[in-house]
Amino acid sequence: MSETNIDIIKVMQWLPHRYPMLLVDRIVDFEPDNSIRAIKNVTINEPFFQGHFPGHPIMPGVLIVEAMAQAAALLFRVDEENTPGEDATYYFVGIDKARFKRPVQPGDQLVMNIKIKRKMRGIWKFEGTATVDDKVCCTSEFMCTYKED
Numbered sequence: 001m002s003e004t005n006i007d008i009i010k011v012m013q014w015l016p017h018r019y020p021m022l023l024v025d026r027i028v029d030f031e032p033d034n035s036i037r038a039i040k041n042v043t044i045n046e047p048f049f050q051g052h053f054p055g056h057p058i059m060p061g062v063l064i065v066e067a068m069a070q071a072a073a074l075l076f077r078v079d080e081e082n083t084p085g086e087d088a089t090y091y092f093v094g095i096d097k098a099r100f101k102r103p104v105q106p107g108d109q110l111v112m113n114i115k116i117k118r119k120m121r122g123i124w125k126f127e128g129t130a131t132v133d134d135k136v137c138c139t140s141e142f143m144c145t146y147k148e149d
Contacts, residue, residue, distance in 0.1 A: 004030060006078070014077040015070060016089065020047045023067035024112075030078045035115040038071035044106035059104035064138045065095060068128035071112045072144050087149040093123060094143040101136045108132040117141065 006027035015022065029037040042059055049057040073090040104110055110130055117125040123145045130138040 004028065004078075006074075011074065014074055017070060021066075022070070023063060024070045024074060027071075027074055027078065028111075030075065032078060033116065035113070036071055036075040036078065038067075038074060038112050038114075040067050040110040040112070042104055042106055042108045042110055046106070049106060057106050059108075059110075061098070061100045061138065064100070064104060064110065064130050065098055065128075065140050065142065066092075067110060068112045068114055068126075068130055068138070068140060069142055069144060072114045072124070072126045072128070072142070073146070075114060075116070076146065088146045089149055090144055090146045092142065093145050096141040098138065098140040098142075100138050102132070104130075104132060104137050110137070 004027060008025050011024050011027065012022065015024070017023070023040050024038045025041050027036060027038045044057065048060055048063065052058060052060050069092050110132060112128060112130050114126050114128045117127050123143050125141065125143050127141050128139070129136060
């Protein structure tokens with residue numbers, strides 16, 4: 001991967017998500033048409049912590065997988081040769097083999113490493129690993145596509 005530092009301003013230009021659903025804060029590394037590393041700084045101010053779980057806040061696993069999918073969508077954008085149009089919308093089309101190894105809590109920095117496994121007829125299959133302090137929190141395979149609006 002080539003080290004880079006793409007900040008939240010650029011992330012917000014490339015993804016349509018906004019608070020509270022924007023789950024990527026920065027891209028730290030990427031290799032076009034291959035892989036990306038992005039981070040999410042998890043804070044106690046996240047709205048899901050009010051109910052998941054009071055007195056023992058844990059980031060929901062589905063949101064960890066969503067954060068990985070958003071990082072995968074950003075991989076389309078950093079690849080200048082294959083960038084979809086500005087009005088493209090990204091869609092989750094499948095999740096396989098999701099495993100949750102340890103909880104993610106306020107104060108953690110979630111690091112998402114996403115790699116393209118294969119491309120087939122407009123659908124990309126990715127494998128992702130999310131870590132905190134180099135310890136695996138979640139692994140998953142998932143598929144995404146995009147549609148030009």
